[in-house]
Amino acid sequence: ATRAGKIIKDVMSGGDLAIVQKRQSVSVSRSVCFNYMVSILMQGLGHNDLQTEADRSAQRCIIASLSQQFPDVTIIGEEGPSSPTDEVPSDWVVTESDQDIISRECPKEYGVTKPEDVVVWVDPLDGTSEYTQGLLDHVTVLIGIAVNGRAVGGVIHQPYYNYQTEKDVRGRTLWGLVGLGVGGFNPVDPPTDKFIITTTRSHSDGIVVKALEALNPDEILRVGGAGHKVLLLLEGKAHAYVFASKGCKKWDTCAPEAVLEALGGKLTDIHGNHYSYAKDVQFPDSQGIFATARGVDHATLVSKIPQELREAFPY
Ligand SMILES: Nc1ncnc2c1ncn2[C@@H]1O[C@H](COP(=O)(O)O)[C@@H](O)[C@H]1OP(=O)(O)O
Ligand SMILES: [Mg+2]
Ligand SMILES: [Mg+2]
């Protein structure tokens, strides 16, 4: 994750992001009326799904490094499968391990884990839209580990951590493993005298807003990236991350969910149920996102989302 973060910074300082708009399949039935199609376009669906040279190169670095060491583990990356002939520069292939984590005792629930039980979900650059706009601390590299469908391990690397105050921007790497704990940051609980929600800044719509209104927060923090929003929960800047939309995908939430839950928080869909991260699942988080910091009553908050709003997110 850290090597990928270096690639992200190198692409930015090289000056040519080589941005492309990814194609999105918006399925709309043929009988749909013109007004509805216009409203979809107005909401920006099918827009704002960008890919840059940094997304592509960071993914090649991560997948080459992991697949070399773990050839039998399924690895799914946001930017699609790489071609079998894809050679990556040798200094992009990282094989050493973090000695601090490797020296700890493995929780016994993973002692019998086989490679085929594991799926790694890779978001090489979360917050692409913000990256292209220079909101650099919203960018993270996300590597999530699912075992038997549950998100249990995660790494969140923030390449531009403190970039506005530090001369030599080294970034930071946070990790979590359910059953073992978390590292790379100081966990902080959110304030007790007000209720703060974080949500999207670049993918909002009417339903996203209605869900926030139902929860009646004192403050709303509109920031980019799924990883960055979960950082706000981990460090006590917000109580909940609520996104009543199907824009996020499994690679956006696997690592954040694992780190958050390793600390005692919770990340589910807006009905309060965990997603499966097994290898055959659909990529979209089609029932939205509802995450809470440690110590926040997740079920009570979820129950405040009105039924008619929940019905917009059927299974
Ligand atoms: N409609 C969408 N289309 C594509 N990606 C989305 C969409 N909505 C959310 N995402 C992904 O989820 C992340 C969090 O969303 P948001 O910042 O709007 O809260 C985004 O940075 C983006 O990940 P990525 O940047 O990796 O493509
Ligand atoms: Mg993307
Ligand atoms: Mg993402």
Ligand SMILES: [Mg+2]
């Ligand atoms: Mg991404």
